[in-house]
Amino acid sequence: MKGADKIAKVVTKVVEVFHWIAAALMAAATVCSIVYPAGLKYFVDFDAKECCGVELGIYGFEVNAPLTDGAVNMTAFCLFGIGAVLILSLMAMIFRNLNAIIKNSEGTTPFQPQNVKKLREVGFFSIATPAVGFVMSIIAYFVLGSEMAEVSNSLDGLVIGIVVLCITQFFAHGIELEKDVDGLL
Numbered sequence: 455m456k457g458a459d460k461i462a463k464v465v466t467k468v469v470e471v472f473h474w475i476a477a478a479l480m481a482a483a484t485v486c487s488i489v490y491p492a493g494l495k496y497f498v499d500f501d502a503k504e505c506c507g508v509e510l511g512i513y514g515f516e517v518n519a520p521l522t523d524g525a526v527n528m529t530a531f532c533l534f535g536i537g538a539v540l541i542l543s544l545m546a547m548i549f550r551n552l553n554a555i556i557k558n559s560e561g562t563t564p565f566q567p568q569n570v571k572k573l574r575e576v577g578f579f580s581i582a583t584p585a586v587g588f589v590m591s592i593i594a595y596f597v598l599g600s601e602m603a604e605v606s607n608s609l610d611g612l613v614i615g616i617v618v619l620c621i622t623q624f625f626a627h628g629i630e631l632e633k634d635v636d637g638l639l
Contacts, residue, residue: 459556466553473546477539484535491528510534513541514608515587517594530598537590544579544586551576565628574622580615584608 486494507520507527515537519530551572558569587607 459560463553463556466549466556470546470549470553473542473549477542477546480535480538480542484532484539487528487532487535491525494528494531510538512538513545513583513587514606514610515541515584515590516606517591527598530594533590533594533597537586537594540586540590541583544583548576548579551579563628563632565625565632567629570622570625570629573618573625577615577618577622580611580618582615583611585612 483494507518510517510519510531515534517530517534517537519527519534521527555564555569555572558564558566558572584607588609591607
C-alpha cells in the first residue's frame with residue numbers, strides 16, 4: 455500500500471502543478487486577448503472553421519466562439535478565458551487537497567479532522583466547478599447574444615461533489631468511532 459500512496463502523492467502533486475500552470479497560461483492568453491488581440495494568434499493555434507467558429511472547452515464549460523472578420527471573436531475568447539482560469543484554479547485546489555489528505559494519512563489513520571475538512575473542500579470545489587461554468591455561460595449568452603455564441607456546460611462535477619460531501623460524513627463518523635474505541639481501551 456505504501457507504493458500506491460507514493461504514486462498517488464506524486465500524481466496528485468503533478469496534476470495540481472499542471473492545473474496551476476494551465477491557469478496561469480490561460481490568464482496570460484486572456485489578458486493578451488484584451489491588451490493585444492492581434493498578437494494572440496502567434497501564441498494560440500485556433501482551428502477555426504469559417505462556418506462554425508472555434509469551440510473552446512474546459513471541464514464541461516464550452517463556448518463556441520464565432521469568427522469576426524476572419525479572426526476569433528476576442529470577447530468570446532476573453533469570457534471563456536475568465537471561466538477557464540477559475541475552473542482550472544478550482545481543479546488545482548481539488549488536487550492540492552487530495553495530496554494533503556494522502557500526506558496527512560501517512561502512517562496513521564485517515565480519520566482525522568483536517569482530512570474531513572480537506573475532503574469537504576474537495577466536495578465544495580467540485581460543485582463550484584460546474585457552477586462557475588454555468589454562471590460564465592449565462593454571462594457569455596447575455597454579452598455575446600444568442601446568435602453570436604453557443605454555450606454549454608456539464609454538471610458532472612455537481613454529482614461528484616455531492617458524493618464527496620456524503621463520503622465526508624462517513625469520515626466524520628469514523629473519527630467519532632475511533633474516539634469511542636480509544637475511550638474503551
